Amino acid sequence: MDLDPVVLARLQFAFTVSFHIIFPSFTIGLSAFIATLELLWIKTDRDVFHRLSRFWTKIFAVSFAMGVVSGIVLSYQFGTNWSRFSEVTGSVIGPLIGFEVLTAFFLEATFLGVMLFGWNRVPRWLHVLACVMVAVGTAMSAFWILSANSWMQTPTGYEMRDGLAYPLDWIEIIFNPSFLHRLPHMLLAAYLTTSLVVLAVGARYLLAGKFTEEARVMMQM
Structure with a gap:
């Protein structure tokens, strides 16, 4: 059976994109949530916000790492699967x-080290x-x-x-017609x-009756 290389390339790219998008979607929102917890911690001095921040930071680190790794694969597939498109x-x-x-x-990357390893340091x-x-x-990553x-x-x-595309106006390129609709849609999602x-x-x-104070804060936020 002959398989169309274009179909195979699309299937592979679709799988990679579908897997990758899970992690950026989560880390974009989770980083904002952690930042909110930290701001509430420094404002109210309630230790529950500190504990929640440390808890979710560990999860953020894993999700961020998975997003980076799967994103690298995605970048390579632009060249391997869509080499002509990338050339143009x-x-x-x-x-x-x-x-x-x-x-x-x-x-x-600069501030992630402080975020992960700066506790008590x-x-x-x-x-x-x-x-x-x-x-x-x-959020800036989502923008670009x-x-x-x-x-x-x-x-x-x-x-x-x-036969090649050359930029004329970077403002028009960056703020293209569908961008202003898709960016808030992605961030909201x-x-x-x-x-x-x-x-x-x-x-x-x-x-489960465990960590009830933290659980109530999570549900209220």
Whole structure:
């Protein structure tokens, strides 16, 4: 039986994307939740927010790592599965992905170490700042990735020369017609996903009669 290489490439890419998106969706919302917990901790001095922050930070670390690893595979598949597309649009897509790495990912990576290993090692305000910066970084990452993905659907601000796409206006490229609709949709989906996970965990602990104070806080937030 002959299998169409294009169909196989689509199936492989679809599987990778479907697996990968679980983790960014969760980490975008979870980083914002952890930052909120840290801000409430420093504002109210209630230890329950500190305990919850430490609990969810461990889960965030695993989810973030899985997102990075699966994202690397996804990046490689642009070249292996869609080499001709990458060749044609590389002058536009490449810089957008590069902007994501140079701004969002470097910001996340810089403060992630403080967030994970700074407990009792750095001042409280610095740890709170690190959590906020990681949350900002994840949102910025969504900004650039959604910009690149939206441009693939509604390309603007470029011209074709010798069969290759060349950028003309980066503002038009970044803020292409579908981007302003898709970015809030993605961010809202990420925050809702995390909210439901936190709610489910809180409900489970409350039903089990364990960590009831933390469970109530999770369900109330």
